[in-house]
Amino acid sequence: MQKILIVDDDPLIRLLLEEILTDFNAKGIQISTADNGLTALELIKREEPDIIFLDVMLPQMDGFEVCSIIKNDLSLKHLYIIMLTAKGQEIDKKKAHEYGADYYITKPFTIQDVIRKVSEVLGASSQ
Amino acid sequence: MSKLFKRTLIIMIVLFAIIAMTTAVSTGWNLYNDLIAEYKSKGSAIARSIASSSVETLLNREPSTVQAMIDQFTEILGVSYVFVVDNQGEIISHTFVPMIPREIIQIKNSTLDTSRDVSIEGKGEFIDISFPIVEGTVGVVHVGMDKGIIFSQLRAGMFRQLSLLTIIFIISVVFAYMFVNKISQPLNKLTDYSRKLASHDFTATVDIKSQDEIGMLAETMKSMAMDLSEVFERYELALKDAIVELQDTLAYLTAVIDNMADGLLVTDTDGIINHVNPALSLMFHMREADMIGKNCRDIFGIELFELVEKSRKHPDEAFTTGIKLAGGKFGQAVATGIHKDSLEAEDVHEKGIGSVILIRDITAEKEIDQMKTDFISTVSHELRTPLTSVLGFTEIIEKRLEENIFPLLKPMDQGVIATIKRIRNNIKIILSEGERLTALINDVLDISKLEAGKVEWKMERIQVQDLIEHARFATSSLFEQKKLEFRQYMEPGLPEIIGDRGRLIQVLINLFSNAVKFTEQGHILCQATKSDNEVVVSIADTGFGIMEGDLSSVFEKFKQAGDTLTDKPRGTGLGLPICRQIIEYHGGKIWAESQPEKGSIFSFSLPVLSALPPTKGKAGFLHYEESEIQL
Ligand SMILES: Nc1ncnc2c1ncn2[C@@H]1O[C@H](COP(=O)(O)OP(=O)(O)O)[C@@H](O)[C@H]1O
Ligand SMILES: [Mg+2]
Numbered sequence: 001m002q003k004i005l006i007v008d009d010d011p012l013i014r015l016l017l018e019e020i021l022t023d024f025n026a027k028g029i030q031i032s033t034a035d036n037g038l039t040a041l042e043l044i045k046r047e048e049p050d051i052i053f054l055d056v057m058l059p060q061m062d063g064f065e066v067c068s069i070i071k072n073d074l075s076l077k078h079l080y081i082i083m084l085t086a087k088g089q090e091i092d093k094k095k096a097h098e099y100g101a102d103y104y105i106t107k108p109f110t111i112q113d114v115i116r117k118v119s120e121v122l123g124a125s126s127q
Numbered sequence: 128m129s130k131l132f133k134r135t136l137i138i139m140i141v142l143f144a145i146i147a148m149t150t151a152v153s154t155g156w157n158l159y160n161d162l163i164a165e166y167k168s169k170g171s172a173i174a175r176s177i178a179s180s181s182v183e184t185l186l187n188r189e190p191s192t193v194q195a196m197i198d199q200f201t202e203i204l205g206v207s208y209v210f211v212v213d214n215q216g217e218i219i220s221h222t223f224v225p226m227i228p229r230e231i232i233q234i235k236n237s238t239l240d241t242s243r244d245v246s247i248e249g250k251g252e253f254i255d256i257s258f259p260i261v262e263g264t265v266g267v268v269h270v271g272m273d274k275g276i277i278f279s280q281l282r283a284g285m286f287r288q289l290s291l292l293t294i295i296f297i298i299s300v301v302f303a304y305m306f307v308n309k310i311s312q313p314l315n316k317l318t319d320y321s322r323k324l325a326s327h328d329f330t331a332t333v334d335i336k337s338q339d340e341i342g343m344l345a346e347t348m349k350s351m352a353m354d355l356s357e358v359f360e361r362y363e364l365a366l367k368d369a370i371v372e373l374q375d376t377l378a379y380l381t382a383v384i385d386n387m388a389d390g391l392l393v394t395d396t397d398g399i400i401n402h403v404n405p406a407l408s409l410m411f412h413m414r415e416a417d418m419i420g421k422n423c424r425d426i427f428g429i430e431l432f433e434l435v436e437k438s439r440k441h442p443d444e445a446f447t448t449g450i451k452l453a454g455g456k457f458g459q460a461v462a463t464g465i466h467k468d469s470l471e472a473e474d475v476h477e478k479g480i481g482s483v484i485l486i487r488d489i490t491a492e493k494e495i496d497q498m499k500t501d502f503i504s505t506v507s508h509e510l511r512t513p514l515t516s517v518l519g520f521t522e523i524i525e526k527r528l529e530e531n532i533f534p535l536l537k538p539m540d541q542g543v544i545a546t547i548k549r550i551r552n553n554i555k556i557i558l559s560e561g562e563r564l565t566a567l568i569n570d571v572l573d574i575s576k577l578e579a580g581k582v583e584w585k586m587e588r589i590q591v592q593d594l595i596e597h598a599r600f601a602t603s604s605l606f607e608q609k610k611l612e613f614r615q616y617m618e619p620g621l622p623e624i625i626g627d628r629g630r631l632i633q634v635l636i637n638l639f640s641n642a643v644k645f646t647e648q649g650h651i652l653c654q655a656t657k658s659d660n661e662v663v664v665s666i667a668d669t670g671f672g673i674m675e676g677d678l679s680s681v682f683e684k685f686k687q688a689g690d691t692l693t694d695k696p697r698g699t700g701l702g703l704p705i706c707r708q709i710i711e712y713h714g715g716k717i718w719a720e721s722q723p724e725k726g727s728i729f730s731f732s733l734p735v736l737s738a739l740p741p742t743k744g745k746a747g748f749l750h751y752e753e754s755e756i757q758l
Contacts, residue, residue, distance in 0.1 A: 010512055016519040057508075086511035108515035108565055111522045 002122055005049035006033045007040040007066070008084065009058055013107075017053055020114050029122070037061025044070060048079065051121055054101070056085040056092065064099045071100030080121050084109075132307040139303065140296075147292050151285060158284050159277070166205055166254055166272040167242050173200055174258035174270040177209065185213065185265045194220040200270070207253060208271040212236070214264060231255075235269070244274075251275045313341045321348065329356035390458070390486035393465070396479055398423045398435045410486060412453035431460060431484065438462040438482045456490040496579055503575045507568045514568070518561040525554045563697065570701035574684065577708040584627045584712070588736070591621050591655045591662050594628070598635030599653075605643045612650035621657055622735040630709045631733075634717075637702040638666045638729050644698065646670030649726070657735070661715070665730035673721040681719055682707045706731070 004024065006017045014033045018025075025031050032047065034040035037058040044052060044066075052070075056063040063083060070076045082103040083096040096104045105113055177197060184192045197209040201222050210221030212235050221227055228247045234255060242256040252274035260266045313335045323331035329352055335345040384391055390407030394400050400418050408415050413426070424432035430448050437446045442464030452458045462484040528550065536543055576582050599613060606613055642651045649669025656663050673681060677688035685700040703717075710717040710731045721727035 010516075012516040013512065013519075016516055016523070019523050020519065086508040086515075107511045108518045108561070111519065111526060 001028065001030055003030045003032065003047055003049035004051045004053070004118070005040065005043060005047065006031065006053045007035075007037070007058065007063070008033075008053070008055040009035050010055075011035070013055070013084075017114065020111050021118065023115075024118060024122070035059075037063070037066045041066055041069060044076065044079065048076065051080045051082065051118060053082050053084055053105075056083060064095060067096070067099040067101050082117065132304065132311055135307060136300065136303070139300065143292075143296050147289065147296075150292070151289055154288055155281060155285050158281050162277045162280060163254070166277060167256060169203075169205060170242065170254060170256035170270045170272045171258060173203065173206060173209070174256050174268045177211070177268045177270070178258045178260040181211065181268070182261055182265055185211070185219070185260060190219045197222055205272050205276050206270060207250075207273040208269075210235070210269050211260075211266055212269065213266040219266070231269075235267075245271065252278075310341075313337065313345070317341065317345055317348065320345075324348070324352050324355070327359065329353075329359070388487075390488075392423065392427075392484040392486065393481060394423050394435055394484070395481040396439050398432050398482075400426070401481065407486060410452045410456070410458060410488060431462075434460060434462040434484065435482045438464040438484075439479050442466050442479050450486060452486075452488060452490070456488055457493050458486045459489045460484050460486045500575060500579050500581055503572060507572045510568050511565070514561060514564060518558065518565075521554060521557050521561065525551075525558075528554075563699065567699045567701070570699045570705060574701055574705050574708065577705065577712075582630075584630070586625050586627060588623045589626055589628055589631065590623060591664060591733075592617055594631050594635055595653055595655065595664070597632045598639055601632070601636050602639040602643065605640055606651075609643055609646070611643055611646060611648070614650050614652040616652065616654045618654075618656040621655055621662055624662055624713075624733045624735055626713045626733060627709075631713075634706045634709050634731065635664070635666075637706050641698075641702060641729070642666050642668040642670065642727075645727070658732075660735055661732040662735055663730055663732045665728050667726060667728040669726040672723040672725055672727050673719065674723055678719055678721055682717065 004021060006014050008014050008017070014035070018031060018033070021029075021031055032043060032049070034043050038060045040052075040054070040058070041061065043049075054063045054067060058066070063085070067081055067083065070079060070081065080103070081101045082105055083092075083101040084105050084107060085092050085096075086107045093104050103117060105117070177200065181193055181196060184196070193211055197211065197220060200206055200209050208222045208231075210218050210223070210227070210231065213219050216236050218227060218231075218235055221231075223231070228250065230245055230247050234243065234245060242254055245253045245255040247253060253271040254274060256270045256272065258268045258270075260268060316333050316335060320331055320333040331352075333345055333349065335342055384402075384404045387404055387406055390410045391402070391404040392400065392407055393402035400421055400423050403415050403418050405415075408418075411427075418426055422432075423435060427450065431450060434446050434448050438444070445461055445463045447459060447461045450458045450460045462482050464479045465481045465483050466479045533547055536547065595615065595617075599615075639651070639653075646668040647670065651669075652667045654665050654667070656665075673688045677686075680686045681688055682703045684704045687698065687700045707717050710733070713733055715731055715733040717729070717731040719727060719729050
């Protein structure tokens with residue numbers, strides 16, 4: 001079973017992403033959420049979700065740190081990380097790349113952005 | 128005794144000695160001659176009388192009578208001996224005791240009536256005077272006059288004369304001394320007085336009241352001294368005034384410098400620190416004494432030293448640099464060369480005598496700047512999150528309506544169809560305005576960073592052609608939407624430029640999207656040409672154009688030309704200001720030409736490689752490469 005994890009401290013953003021991904025949920029893909037870095041890390045280690053939406057600004061441990069921990073862990077390395085941030089600036093894109101994130105989505109994003117990317121990743125991994 | 132008198136006295140003594148010697152010698156000589164003559168005549172008189180009286184006795188050959196006669200003559204002063212020689216040449220009688228000396232026997236035969244000098248051993252010098260008796264037929268009388276008596280008489284005479292002269296001399300010396308002293312005493316006083324005057328002792332006086340030249344001299348000197356002391360006093364006063372004035376001015380200047388809020392640093396042309404003010408000491412937490420005389424390179428670092436160098440080389444310009452102050456504060460240093468106008472050196476470099484550097488604590492300004500940038504970045508971040516929800520949920524609503532609700536509403540009446548249409552339209556407006564808000568947030572953040580100099584520039588060699596291609600690719604969907612033709616003209620052999628590729632593409636995208644946005648039909652022409660030391664890129668459209676009055680303000684922030692109420696496409700009003708910031712950073716210019724209803728041409732120029740201002744451009748690049756951007 002494929003899994004998606006949404007990590008954001010803003011409940012509305014979590015809700016929005018869940019709403020966007022309802023179609024996938026209906027198809028049997030499990031969607032879970034976390035509102036801080038540490039819980040997220042635990043969940044990731046336990047569940048090994050296929051896709052992780054990871055906000056940059058998070059309480060307890062920021063997104064970049066979570067990202068680098070995962071990407072430095074051989075057993076978790078393959079997980080697809082999409083960084084979400086409000087700072088749509090070059091420096092954050094660069095940083096995301098440096099920490100090993102797979103993709104980068106700037107807030108505000110469109111439904112299409114998210115759906116396209118998720119189907120792309122899930123389609124590729126299910127094949 | 129004055130020197131003058133001493134000298135005169137010595138001269139007098141010498142002169143007197145010469146005179147005394149010559150007179151003594153001449154009188155002595157005269158006296159001697161006189162005495163000799165006197166003795167000779169005396170001697171010859173005696174001899175004659177003996178001769179005349181002794182004729183008979185000689186003829187009678189009575190030597191005892193002769194003896195008795197000559198014996199009595201020896202009593203006469205000066206006569207020392209008498210002897211008679213007969214015609215046979217025999218001494219018949221004499222007065223010699225005990226015997227006739229040898230020297231007499233040698234002269235006994237001289238018969239002539241003459242005199243001669245005889246020196247008899249053990250007896251002394253004598254003048255021998257002979258007189259013939261009866262023409263020499265009977266014999267000769269010899270009388271010996273004692274020369275010793277002449278000498279003693281001569282000595283006594285001379286002694287008398289010399290003593291007299293000496294007495295006269297001493298008396299005259301005493302008189303001369305008294306006289307000279309009388310003259311030289313006031314002279315001495317005058318000398319003393321003039322010596323005191325020379326050492327500026329104007330309180331000294333001299334009391335000479337005589338009416339002669341010396342008195343007059345004293346009077347003149349006194350009045351001269353009075354004049355001098357007056358002049359001196361006046362000059363001293365003037366000098367004091369000048370000094371006080373100078374000190375006042377200096378104190379005023381020092382007070383001004385010392386009370387300046389900005390730090391002041393003065394160096395010579397080698398960068399050696401000559402002067403600092405308390406504000407500077409405070410800024411760097413350093414004592415004045417630890418800075419004076421040192422090279423500013425050692426104390427404030429290479430940046431400041433380079434500033435001094437620059438201001439020395441270009442004395443008419445001011446140069447600035449940032450500098451770290453003590454306590455984590457930040458300052459800005461402005462340096463200008465100091466040069467004296469009066470120095471007549473043809474070479475500008477020679478004229479300079481140093482540099483003056485003003486350092487201002489700009490920590491507060493920097494902090495405010497930082498706060499402003501931070502604030503904008505926070506605000507834009509905080510705005511983005513709710514905006515994401517607004518846009519996202521609107522999209523979801525749209526999607527749900529389209530997928531789940533609207534299909535259920537059939538068969539529907541006209542009213543429902545109209546309502547659905549309006550709902551779709553309303554949702555579109557929410558979405559497009561939401562997107563515009565996103566663009567606005569991005570642009571505000573962008574321009575505030577550009578204006579604050581917080582942008583990281585990546586300067587590299589670029590082909591203009593390459594930039595245009597990228598921008599064209601990024602905006603191709605816009606062209607397709609509006610069905611506008613894109614034309615391009617590239618002048619052959621365009622030189623390379625130096626710039627930030629991403630930022631220059633951003634400019635072109637902005638201009639392309641504006642051109643598309645404000646053009647309904649026709650084409651858009653992009654041209655790249657070279658002129659002088661620049662490459663000029665222009666984007667011409669066949670759109671609405673811009674009214675003459677608005678043309679100048681389109682590069683200002685939030686200025687959107689024309690009537691904002693018309694259904695003209697709306698933007699952020701920040702695109703062109705961002706373009707201008709970027710182009711101007713590259714040392715270029717951006718401008719617009721337009722004819723309402725015909726179209727507009729937006730152009731910008733970029734300096735080509737060789738024409739880049741080396742110092743300014745390079746420094747700028749360096750500066751931005753080094754600084755970490757904080758957003
Ligand atoms: N090619 C063009 N034709 C006509 N008007 C233009 C063109 N480009 C810019 N303008 C005018 O300049 C204004 C400012 O442009 P810009 O700074 O890019 O802001 P925005 O595009 O967001 O409105 C625009 O609103 C428009 O009125
Ligand atoms: Mg624009």
